[in-house]
Amino acid sequence: MIKTLxxxxxxxxxxxxxxxxxxxxxxxxxxxxxxxxxxxxxxIDAAKQAxxxxxxxxxxxxxxxxxxxxxxxxxQALDLVKKLKVTPEDNPTSQALTKAAEAEREKLAKLQGAAxxxxxxINEVAFHKQVDDALKTVLIPSATNPELKSLLETGxxxxxxxxxxxxxxxxxxx
Amino acid sequence: MMAKHIxxxxxxxxxxxxxxPAHARTIQVTVxxxxxxxxxxxASVGDTIEWVNKDPFAHTATVKxxxxxxxxxxxxxxxxxxxxxxxxYYCRFHPNMKGRITVTP
Numbered sequence: 001m002i003k004t005l006x007x008x009x010x011x012x013x014x015x016x017x018x019x020x021x022x023x024x025x026x027x028x029x030x031x032x033x034x035x036x037x038x039x040x041x042x043x044i045d046a047a048k049q050a051x052x053x054x055x056x057x058x059x060x061x062x063x064x065x066x067x068x069x070x071x072x073x074x075x076q077a078l079d080l081v082k083k084l085k086v087t088p089e090d091n092p093t094s095q096a097l098t099k100a101a102e103a104e105r106e107k108l109a110k111l112q113g114a115a116x117x118x119x120x121x122i123n124e125v126a127f128h129k130q131v132d133d134a135l136k137t138v139l140i141p142s143a144t145n146p147e148l149k150s151l152l153e154t155g156x157x158x159x160x161x162x163x164x165x166x167x168x169x170x171x172x173x174x
Numbered sequence: 175m176m177a178k179h180i181x182x183x184x185x186x187x188x189x190x191x192x193x194x195p196a197h198a199r200t201i202q203v204t205v206x207x208x209x210x211x212x213x214x215x216x217a218s219v220g221d222t223i224e225w226v227n228k229d230p231f232a233h234t235a236t237v238k239x240x241x242x243x244x245x246x247x248x249x250x251x252x253x254x255x256x257x258x259x260x261x262x263y264y265c266r267f268h269p270n271m272k273g274r275i276t277v278t279p
Contacts, residue, residue, distance in 0.1 A: 065267050068231075068232060069231055069232075069267070072230045072231050072247075073231075075230075076230060154207060154208060157207075157208035157209075157268070157270065157271075158208060158231070158268065160268075160270050161208065161265070161267065161268025161269060161270045161271065162268070164268070164269040164270055165266075165267060165268065165269055168269060
C-alpha cells in the first residue's frame with residue numbers, strides 16, 4: 001500500500017518520497033482526514049496566489065472556482081471530523097505535500113504574465129491528478145468510517161472535475 | 175346555481191387549455207453528489223427543464239457554444255427547450271458531470 005502511495009505522490013519531488021518513507025503502512029482515518037484537508041488548503045492557497053498575480057480573466061475565474069469548491073469541501077470535512085469526534089492527525093504525507101506546495105509557490109512567485117498563467121494551470125492539472133490517484137488507490141480504500149469514505153468519494157469527483165476543468169483552461173490558453 | 179358554477183369552472187378550464195399547450199411539462203433534474211439525476215431525460219419542444227442544485231457546490235448546465243444555466247448552491251434554475259434534437263450538456267466547473275436531453279418535436 002505504501003509503495004503505491006509513494007509511486008503516485010513521489011513524482012512531485014524527493015521531499016514527498018522522503019515523507020512517505022516515514023509514513024505508517026496504511027493511514028488511519030485521522031491521518032486520511034488530515035491529508036485530504038491539507039490537499040484542499042494547498043489548492044486554496046494556490047488559487048489565492050493566482051487571483052493576486054494573474055491578469056487573465058480565464059485564469060482568475062478558474063482560480064475563483066477552485067477557491068469556492070475547496071473551501072466548501074473543507075468546510076464539510078471540518079463538520080464531519082467534529083461530528084465524528086476525530087482530531088485530524090498530522091503525518092509525513094501531509095508534511096511532504098505541504099513542503100512540495102511551498103516549493104511550487106516560491107517557483108510561481110518568480111513568474112508573471114503568461115509564464116505565471118501557464119505554470120499555474122500546468123501545476124493545477126498535475127496536482128489534481130496526483131490527489132485523484134492517491135484518493136482512488138490509498139485514501140478511499142483505507143478509510144474505515146463510512147461517512148469519511150463517502151466524503152472522500154465526493155472529493156474524488158470534485159478533484160477529477162477540477163482536473164478536467166484545468167485541462168480545458170490549458171487548451172483554451174494555447 | 176350548481177349548474178352555473180360547473181359551467182363557469184368548465185369555461186375556465188377550456189380557456190386555460192386553449193392558451194397553454196396541453197403537452198408543456200416541467201421536467202426536474204436534481205443535481206446531487208456531483209451528478210445530474212436523472213442523467214438523461216426526454217422532453218418535447220416547449221417543455222421546461224428545471225435543475226435543482228442540492229449540492230454544497232455551484233454547478234452549471236452548459237451546452238458549448240449554445241447556452242448556459244448557472245446553478246448556485248441550493249438554488250433552482252430552468253430553461254425552456256425550443257429546438258428538437260439531442261442535447262448533451264455538462265457542468266463547466268466540473269466537466270466530468272454530464273447530462274443529456276432528448277427533445278422530440
